[in-house]
Amino acid sequence: MRDPPRRLTPAKAVLAAFAAAGVLAAAGGAAFVGLGVYDVSATGPHWQPVHSLLELALKRAVQRRADAHPPPNDLLTPQRVMQGAACFRDRCVACHGAPGIAPEAFSLGMQPVPSSLVEATRHWRLQDLYWITRNGIKMSGMPAWEYRLEEGELWSVVAFLEALPLMTPDQYRALTSAPEAAPRRAATSAGPAASAPVRGTPRCDGLVEAPAPLAPPLSSAELARRAFRQHGCTACHTIPGVVGPETSNGPRLSGLAGRDRIGGKAFPTEDGLAAWIRNPQAIDAHSAMPTLQVSENQARLMARYLLAH
Structure with a gap:
């Protein structure tokens, strides 16, 4: 005589149902990706649920991290607004x-289309705008400006965005194109003091020796990996420990300390490699590697990392 089949308890039945649903979801996701169902072309938008989910994730992620960077007390000054402009x-x-x-x-053909920033301060706090400007946003086309703008310049951009909603086209043109010695006014919402005449347009140089410290602080190795990514090194090179595309445009950057020369010319020392990173064509005029405006500090950080791997 056969034993009757054993019945699952309610708790085990629920767990089994969840497990089955998980397996089906994983199989469905694998099929979705493997069959190329999702249209990744920039001629069409994301599906609305995907778009809404990404916007929610962006908002929560920025808010969680931005509080580590409170705005400076002197943010809304004419000089900052002009430098930000x-x-x-x-x-x-x-x-x-x-x-x-x-x-x-070209930007109008991007997906998502870069937003107008006239009303950015209605949707984001000042520290949020600083964080976005400094760190950029993955898979949106928004770059990280941490290695291209000084700390003061990053906050000046935020000051300019605060002033932008009240700025007319004529005011913007005057602020950004008047002769160096011509007096002009910064149109801001910061009160009478912010509208005082200021001379000269501050420069926006774009070469950062040492980005402002991060909270929590990163190790030297992680700072180097960050520098490789932010200077586009992974577009051509596979670098040990650095996430990037599979590429063969340039040689794999491993074992450099054991080579006789780098690029056939530079010595495999910190000085030699840093000089090569900063200006390869000054060492070899026929090198296809471009000059990427890497600062001395960043080049040495990257050189030490490569020589240790």
Whole structure:
């Protein structure tokens, strides 16, 4: 006589149902990716649920991290607004546009389309805007400006964004294109003191020797990996310990300390490798490796990492 089948308890039945659902979801996800179902072309938008989920994730992620960077007390000053206008003109207008100025044509073909920043301060706190400007946003086309703008310049961009909602096209053009010695006014919402005449347009140089410290602080190795990513090294090279695409444009950067020469010319020392990273064509005029405006400090950080791997 056969024993009757054993019945699952309610708790085990629920667990089994969840496990089965998990297996089906994993199989469905694998099929979704493997069959290329999702259209990744930039000619069409994300599906609305995907778009909404990404926006929610962005908002929560920024808010969680931005409080480590409170705004400086002297943020809304004419000088900061003018410096921020110079940086915005040189770095941001191409994608985001400005009062009376359309974005460049290429940016209008991006998905998602870069947003207008006229009302950015209605949706983001000042520390949020600083964090986004400094760190960028993955898979959006928004770059990290940490290695291209000084700390003061990053906050000046935020000051400019605070002033932007009240700025007319004529005011923007005057602020960003007047002659160096011409007096002009920074249109801000910070009160009478912010509208005092200021001379000269501050420069936005774009070469950062040492980015502002992060909280929590990163190890030297992680700072080097960050520098490799931010200077685009992974576009051509596979670098030990650095996440990036599989590429063969340039040689794999491992075991450099054991080589006789780097690039056939430079010595495998910190000085030699840092000099090669900063200006390879000064060492070998026929090198295809471009000059990437890497600062001395960052080049040495990267050289020490490579010589240890």
